[in-house]
Amino acid sequence: MSKSASVSQAAGLLRDSDRILVLTHQYPDGDTLGSGFALCHALRKMGKLCRVECADNIPEKYTYLYETMPPCPPFDAAFICAVDVADTRLLGNALQPYVGHIDLCIDHHGSNTQYADWLLLCPDYAATAMLICEVIRELGVPIDKSIATCIYTGIATDTGCFKYSNTTAYTHRMTADMLDQGIPSEMINRTMFDIKSRARVELERMALDNMRFYLSERCAIMAITLQMIDQSGAGEDDMEGLAPIPRQIEGVWVGVTLREKRDGSFKVSVRTGNHADASAICRVLGGGGHIRAAGCTVDGPLDKATQTMLDAVRTIIGR
């Protein structure tokens, strides 16, 4: 169990530390990276040594989050802070050596496994980046354009650009404060939400072709197989944002995306409307997440993975 930290306690821990290592989750997204780099910008502005680590390569489209950051000499970490990482397993293999030595975790996942000494957790917030914004304000570092760009990225990506139910009046007000800094929000949104490579468009079309409906059409399952990925020429960057597609079909309560991995297992994303709890479905299979968006991993082959997911969905929505 972690000790529960308030925003000011978290800021206090960071203020009293130096040589700070910020850890993000594998398959990094806009919230973990936006949170990590916002915090890193702020701590460096305070004169501290700080760097961000991620088990995976950071996709090129996120370069703008850190390209304005001055270089920082190498250092041995004296304080380790994980951001947007609900479970140490999500750190990925490369960061496993840090497990057991994480001083602070800042997160918005209700499913956080409390692995850090201190935990600043707010499951009501749409994004971890919102907590980071509050911590930076508490540290007394002005939110400048670089920091605002990172925080905006975290909020926009985790709310589906302000579309999801986690978006509140406070989310919009904090976002307005970020826009006051003259951030390139159009570029960010175009990069995060609009631009699709031709390989991605091809992959989407193949995936749509193979979408199937189950449980009185309440459940749609879309598979992304290795064959589709290879045939379309899609890279890792082209895979993001596929998960919401099945749930977007009229009448669908539970949208499931199954993505085949090289080891033959399937990475599962579950998305739900207000009729079902995605997190409950994934917990049945050892996963977790939010009420409307959750994930887990299941064994292949595809037929078996599909059946596993249908059984789990049926357990929760009961038909």
Added chain:
Amino acid sequence: MSKSASVSQAAGLLRDSDRILVLTHQYPDGDTLGSGFALCHALRKMGKLCRVECADNIPEKYTYLYETMPPCPPFDAAFICAVDVADTRLLGNALQPYVGHIDLCIDHHGSNTQYADWLLLCPDYAATAMLICEVIRELGVPIDKSIATCIYTGIATDTGCFKYSNTTAYTHRMTADMLDQGIPSEMINRTMFDIKSRARVELERMALDNMRFYLSERCAIMAITLQMIDQSGAGEDDMEGLAPIPRQIEGVWVGVTLREKRDGSFKVSVRTGNHADASAICRVLGGGGHIRAAGCTVDGPLDKATQTMLDAVRTIIGR
């Protein structure tokens, strides 16, 4: 030429009037309907007779905008206000008898043709609904849940859910004020942006199959033919939101959607990034709109329509 009205002058004109008819544009969208019904809610709360008219049937998904409105007896209009209508041609055939008798227009299209006696215009605003919000505040009518629901709908739909470049800090702050009223934003966003019928998914797939690239791949043209519409079973409601698709492809500056009409002509939507002016392209062909989103109509058949559009695009982007 119209007389230019400030927000308080527009509010004054409405305050001094009764039996008010609010006109919306044909092929109604969230902003014209959200604006119209927000204004109608407010004017009825002031005890005035007011109704909204549209040349086309209002798609069922917009029912929530007016279902809480108490009935209003029939009346002959004494004051006519058009909302979000840039040009009288956009009123559609059924509302043409009102042309020449429109007292006030409230709009955010820079291309407004100044057909009304008074014009409240703010091209910097993302949505006409933002002007309507200011007018209602000026009228002294509290922004309640019904009104906030309408205004949110206008803002969210015209900003692509806060994604487009027209979204400012003020847009987010006004939206936060609307969310303070406890509006069903999740339902609205799901209805406006997420839910797709299976016919729509099918139509999208066919359209993607037929997308073509021109002008060093800077221009993508997607055609929606009558045959595709018939084959997919798509209805009018299923057509919305197709226009942004071609511009979303990596490297595309100008995305063009050509939709075949029953008379053999094509309704054209042009979307651009920051490399080209959509409005300039459409003006070449007698249309208009915004810098990133504009429209026009061109003659068929498809080959000819495609060539017409390519010539117009080449005129503007020059290759």
